[in-house]
Amino acid sequence: MIQLAVLDMAGTTVTDDGLVERAFTAAIGAQGIDQGMPEYDRMIDYVRATMGESKITVFHALVETEDTAQQANKAFETAYASLVDEGHCSPIDGAEDAIRQLKAEGIKVCLTTGFAETTQHRILSALGWEDLADLTLCPAQAGRGRPYPDMVLKALLDLQADAVANVAVAGDTAYDMTTGIRAGAGIVAGVLTGAHGKQQLAAAGATHVLESVRDLPGLLLDRKLEK
Structure with missing residues (x-):
C-alpha cells in the first residue's frame, strides 16, 4: 500500500512555461554570456537535458569556479523569484x-x-x-x-x-x-x-x-x- x-x-x-530557461538566461547574462553566443547555446542545451537536477549542481557543471557557480545560482534564484512575484506561476x-x-x-x-x-x-x-x-x-x-x-x-x-x-x-x-x-x-x-x-x-x-x-x-x- x-x-x-x-x-x-x-x-x-x-x-x-519556460520560467527556468528565462531565469537561466538572466543568470548567465550576468556572467557576460548572452543569447546568440555559441557558449550560451551549449549551456542552454545542457540546462534542458538536466531539467530536474539541483540548480547549483547544474551551474557547477557549466562554469569553472565555485564562486562563479554560486553567483550564477544566486542570480538564477533571484530572477526566478521575480518571475513568480510577477504572477508567472x-x-x-x-x-x-x-x-x-x-x-x-x-x-x-x-x-x-x-x-x-x-x-x-x-x-x-x-x-x-x-x-x-x-x-x-x-x-x-x-x-x-x-x-x-x-x-x-x-x-x-x-x-x-x-x-x-x-x-x-x-x-x-x-x-x-x-x-x-x-x-x-x-x-x-x-x-x-x-x-x-x-x-x-x-x-x-x-x-x-x-x-x-x-x-x-x-x-x-x-x-x-x-x-
Missing part, C-alpha cells in the same frame, strides 16, 4: 485537487524541488500552498538533489512511511525517475506536463507514464484496492 507520495513541483504540480490543472485527494485517502504528500528553499517557499506562497503538503523539501534540506535519492529518503524518514516500497514518486523529468528508482520507490510515475516526453521518462525507469499528476490518485487508489 502506498503511504507517501513524493511529488516534484515545476512541470509536475506547478506550471513551468500557476498550478498544473487538477494538481491541488489530486494532492487533497491523496491526503483524504491517508497518503502523505511531500513536494520537492531543485530550487533553493527560499524560492520554493516563494512559489508555495504565490499559490497559497503553504499548508497543502505534509512536507516540502529542497536539496539543501536533504543532503543532495536529484538524481540522488536523498529527498525521497528524507521524506520517508520524516513522514514515517513503513518502507521504500510504500513510496510513490512522480515527476516530469528523467532525473525524477532516476531519483525514484535509486530510492527504491514502489511506483515511479512520469507525467507529460513538463520537460521530458514519454520515451525519455520510460528510458529513465518510469513504472508508469501519466498524462498529468491529476491521474496519480486513480493509479495509487486502484493499486490500493488490488492489494
Whole structure:
C-alpha cells in the first residue's frame, strides 16, 4: 500500500512555461554570456537535458569556479523569484485537487524541488500552498538533489512511511525517475506536463507514464484496492 507520495513541483504540480530557461538566461547574462553566443547555446542545451537536477549542481557543471557557480545560482534564484512575484506561476490543472485527494485517502504528500528553499517557499506562497503538503523539501534540506535519492529518503524518514516500497514518486523529468528508482520507490510515475516526453521518462525507469499528476490518485487508489 502506498503511504507517501513524493511529488516534484515545476512541470509536475506547478506550471513551468519556460520560467527556468528565462531565469537561466538572466543568470548567465550576468556572467557576460548572452543569447546568440555559441557558449550560451551549449549551456542552454545542457540546462534542458538536466531539467530536474539541483540548480547549483547544474551551474557547477557549466562554469569553472565555485564562486562563479554560486553567483550564477544566486542570480538564477533571484530572477526566478521575480518571475513568480510577477504572477508567472500557476498550478498544473487538477494538481491541488489530486494532492487533497491523496491526503483524504491517508497518503502523505511531500513536494520537492531543485530550487533553493527560499524560492520554493516563494512559489508555495504565490499559490497559497503553504499548508497543502505534509512536507516540502529542497536539496539543501536533504543532503543532495536529484538524481540522488536523498529527498525521497528524507521524506520517508520524516513522514514515517513503513518502507521504500510504500513510496510513490512522480515527476516530469528523467532525473525524477532516476531519483525514484535509486530510492527504491514502489511506483515511479512520469507525467507529460513538463520537460521530458514519454520515451525519455520510460528510458529513465518510469513504472508508469501519466498524462498529468491529476491521474496519480486513480493509479495509487486502484493499486490500493488490488492489494
